[in-house]
Amino acid sequence: DQQVKQNSPSLSVQEGRISILNCDYTNSMFDYFLWYKKYPAEGPTFLISISSIKDKNEDGRFTVFLNKSAKHLSLHIVPSQPGDSAVYFCAARDSGSARQLTFGSGTQLTVLP
Amino acid sequence: DTEVTQTPKHLVMGMTNKKSLKCEQHMGHRAMYWYKQKAKKPPELMFVYSYEKLSINESVPSRFSPECPNSSLLNLHLHALQPEDSALYLCASSQVWGIGYNSPLHFGNGTRLTVT
Numbered sequence: 496d497q498q499v500k501q502n503s504p505s506l507s508v509q510e511g512r513i514s515i516l517n518c519d520y521t522n523s524m525f526d527y528f529l530w531y532k533k534y535p536a537e538g539p540t541f542l543i544s545i546s547s548i549k550d551k552n553e554d555g556r557f558t559v560f561l562n563k564s565a566k567h568l569s570l571h572i573v574p575s576q577p578g579d580s581a582v583y584f585c586a587a588r589d590s591g592s593a594r595q596l597t598f599g600s601g602t603q604l605t606v607l608p
Numbered sequence: 609d610t611e612v613t614q615t616p617k618h619l620v621m622g623m624t625n626k627k628s629l630k631c632e633q634h635m636g637h638r639a640m641y642w643y644k645q646k647a648k649k650p651p652e653l654m655f656v657y658s659y660e661k662l663s664i665n666e667s668v669p670s671r672f673s674p675e676c677p678n679s680s681l682l683n684l685h686l687h688a689l690q691p692e693d694s695a696l697y698l699c700a701s702s703q704v705w706g707i708g709y710n711s712p713l714h715f716g717n718g719t720r721l722t723v724t
Contacts (some may be wrong), residue, residue: 499650502624503671504648507669515625518612527708528706529707529712529713531713536717536718536720537614537717537718538614538699538700538715538717538718539651539698539713540715541708541712541714544712557642576634584650584651588708595653595656595664595707596707598650598651599650600648600649600650601648601650603672
């Protein structure tokens, strides 16, 4: 049973527009969430994170929103650039087992020039 | 450039071979991890070392044998693998064993393993 779900395997966006990547989770014990970006032939790179005590965290073009009641988080990229084309993984930490992450299955973002 | 270095980048081995994957980090991190990733799937945790001691073994078959010679190095010894073990093997490190604001996972670029 997948506790972290990224229901869109792929997303295409025009350069300069907003990219919105979504992630849903089922475990109410998750208290810390991370987004990783992965280019082909490279390992995942940490992008941005958010604690469950916040509902928004912003870093440059990247903003993560957390809706605890809906058990939903999203990553907004504004403006999108062709170099943002990659697979984006959502990951969550269980407060009862802070030493492990549960990853979603990833969303392939393609930013069209 | 990634701060976690993995070698080799690609490895092809037969089912009777013995090979090793190597990982190195010089960030002073005290926790190191092995993950396995199949195509279009999320990374799956295999092993965790904390302060050079094996802390987690996620029921990984004994044909995979991890080793942590020191705080900067992590090896994965492979023996008698099966074709279904073909995958991207990712090494990661974190400042301490415990994911948090000051301790996100840093991944290497992985070793693409093919078992024939």
